[in-house]
Amino acid sequence: MGVLLPATGHSRFFRFDSNHHKGRNKIAPKVFIIDAFDSEGDSWYGIRDFNVLARNITVPGFSPLFPDAHCTRDGSICQLTTGEAEINAASTITALVLSPFFDLRQTYFLVAGIAGISPKVGTLGTVTFARFAVQVALQYEFDAREIPADWPTGYVPQGSLAPNIYPQTLYGTEVFELNEDLRQAAIKLAKTGTLADDAQSQAYRARYANGSSFAAGAAAPSVVACDTATSDVFWSGNLLAAAFENATHIWTNGSATYCTTQQEDNGILEALLRGARARLVDFSRVIIMRTASDFDRPYPEQSAEANLFEFSPGFGISIANLPAAGVPVVKGIVAQWHSRFKKGIKPRNYVGDIWGTLGGTPDYGPGSIFADKGSAANGAVVARRSLRRSYAARRGAN
Secondary structure (H helix, E strand, O other), rough: OOOOOOOOOOOOOEEOOOHHHHHOOOOOOOEEEEEEEHHHHHHOOOOOOOOOEEEEEEEEEEEEEEEEEEEEOOOOOOEEOEEEEHHHHHHHHHHHHHOOOOOOOEEEEEEEEEEEEEOOOOOOOEEEEEEEOOOOOOOOEHHHHHHOOOOOEEEEEEOOOOOOOOOOOOOOOOOEEHHHHHHHHHHHHHHHOOOOOHHHHHHHHHHHOOOOHHHHHHOOOEEEEEEEEEEEOOOOOOOHHHHHHHHHHOOOOOOOOOEEOOHHHHHHHHHHHHHHOOOOOOOOOHHHHOOOOOOOOOOOOOOOHHHHOOOOOHHHHHHHHHHHHHHHHHHHHHHHHHHHOOOOOOOOOOEOOOOOOOOOOOOOOOOOOOOOHHHHHHHHHHHHHHHHHHHHHHHHHH
């Protein structure tokens, strides 16, 4: 989940006019770090490992609050801040992909942000790497006070008539799957870093020790392979967490392990996927790393309201653990560029969106809709007709 803080990032202090870069060779970063707000971005400035403030390029279409891309002197490592939530994320990454200043065809993208976390999988300060990103809020919503008595939640997948049913109407951004072999390589590198922790976070997460399934929430931070849920809505509580955990499971055909909640990843991934379709980026070179700043549900005897509004001490260590785990990933890619990463890490799993836009067949959802010409449009028509028939049948039954 994003955190609302004043947007006072370094961009305004280090900006160079991008006109200085016109006519020069494009920058071809080996790694591009993607953050959402100023504290995430600031965590990469002033570190001793590399200086991404050596070159600063104002990119048309970037957020007015964060108008620059920042790069090392040799251009091998770059960083940007998108602004929070899906619209800002998608808009900034679209501008990056279409920018005339960069050649991104061999670039690895490291999404490096903080998130909420399920205490069933991780704890404050935990570093997570995702294979699946699921846009869980892309559903119908009913106020919980008005739902039928036998519904576990007020969220109903689009095109369906009740919860716990696979979406019958798809927009194409519901699920993205990333390169599992690259994820495992990133995890191996990240585990060489030393994670931050503090006494306040230790005391807070100890409150989860009494939860029957919250052992991970009470443990020390670690590096974990698990998956992420995207929603512009910042939720809290056992019931909503269970609903979106269940949606993540169902929509990926049981393949995903829900653990983090955030506001940007599906927007970022859709923009990168469209860039890949235009052969401007390689979608198999995307890494999602999220560090845990807070819990998505309360500890035993705490209310959902208190979980959200009372002070959670995990913010500081979640920000510190972005470079703690991320620097080894970035440096590892750069150091092993010619021996391993330049040619790419070939995925053995499906990589792409729920529609099979980049080729291949997803192992969840309806399968590829691009198997024959016009299937995308026809699929949308069929879904709408099916939905109308379902509503008509329900009215007739009443």
